[in-house]
Amino acid sequence: MQPGALWSMGDYASNGDRWAEASLRLAGELVRPGQTVLDIACGPGPFAIAAALAGAEVTALDAAPALLETARHRARDAGAEVAWVEADMTAVPLGDDAFDLVASAFGCMFAPDPEAMAAELVRLCRSGGRIAVLAWTPESAFGAMAPLVGPYLPGPGGTSPVERWARPASVRAVFAGLPVRLQFAVRTVDVVWDGLDHAVRDITEHNPAWLGIRAAVEPTGRWSDLEWDLRALLAARGREEPGRFTLPVDYLETLAAKS
Numbered sequence: 001m002q003p004g005a006l007w008s009m010g011d012y013a014s015n016g017d018r019w020a021e022a023s024l025r026l027a028g029e030l031v032r033p034g035q036t037v038l039d040i041a042c043g044p045g046p047f048a049i050a051a052a053l054a055g056a057e058v059t060a061l062d063a064a065p066a067l068l069e070t071a072r073h074r075a076r077d078a079g080a081e082v083a084w085v086e087a088d089m090t091a092v093p094l095g096d097d098a099f100d101l102v103a104s105a106f107g108c109m110f111a112p113d114p115e116a117m118a119a120e121l122v123r124l125c126r127s128g129g130r131i132a133v134l135a136w137t138p139e140s141a142f143g144a145m146a147p148l149v150g151p152y153l154p155g156p157g158g159t160s161p162v163e164r165w166a167r168p169a170s171v172r173a174v175f176a177g178l179p180v181r182l183q184f185a186v187r188t189v190d191v192v193w194d195g196l197d198h199a200v201r202d203i204t205e206h207n208p209a210w211l212g213i214r215a216a217v218e219p220t221g222r223w224s225d226l227e228w229d230l231r232a233l234l235a236a237r238g239r240e241e242p243g244r245f246t247l248p249v250d251y252l253e254t255l256a257a258k259s
Helices: 012-017 020-030 046-053 065-078 114-124 145-152 161-165 168-174 196-206 208-220 223-237
Strands: 036-040 057-062 082-086 099-105 125-136 180-193 239-241 244-258
Touching (some): 020 125, 020 180, 057 065, 099 114, 114 125, 114 168, 168 244
Antiparallel strands (some): 239 244
16 A cells, blocks of 8 residues: 555544644754745644744645645644645655755654665755654554564564664664764653543554554454553553543654754
């Protein structure tokens, strides 16, 4: 399945809204008025819209038409001016050295070839500019989902490209030979649902990646077991409070300064 079709499944916008605070935090810390900014794999647009409202000249790219349409509506409602581009993030149809800031919040980590993705990020960023990438850490609740799911999937398993963006050592390897200076920080975003039951339903019924997992596992007759394991993982990592379930999720923030 093509990335655009996959990420148009379900309702990723409502899923992504639950951790949008990480994107807003990044925009608040890095974006300045007058900058040229590119948001890669922008999803429903939280980073792009925040950057535009901060006074930057923003271009936002995604392969999923449904997510871009949602992002356009949200930008219009917020009074934010953004140039939207439908394209594959690994082959961006924009010029070299075009942006002061190139950012991807939980997006470019899914690129099948991390080294090629890193080279594309660097190509798009001007000399003296910055690149920012957010990715879930392996130790986080979201990072723990891949090893949870692996044994349930039919066929041989493999290493997810997401893992290459999740630790400083592997990110350094991804950017090896490219003209950047790297720095890292581990941060946390609280992902909140109405309750644990709501969290399980929201993930398994709306998240595009989990819809793909469900389609692969259900024919094996083991879906209910995987769903139970997911619930146990969330229960162990999160906390139930009156009227809400909160899941703290760690992510690695990579900042690269291009020389």
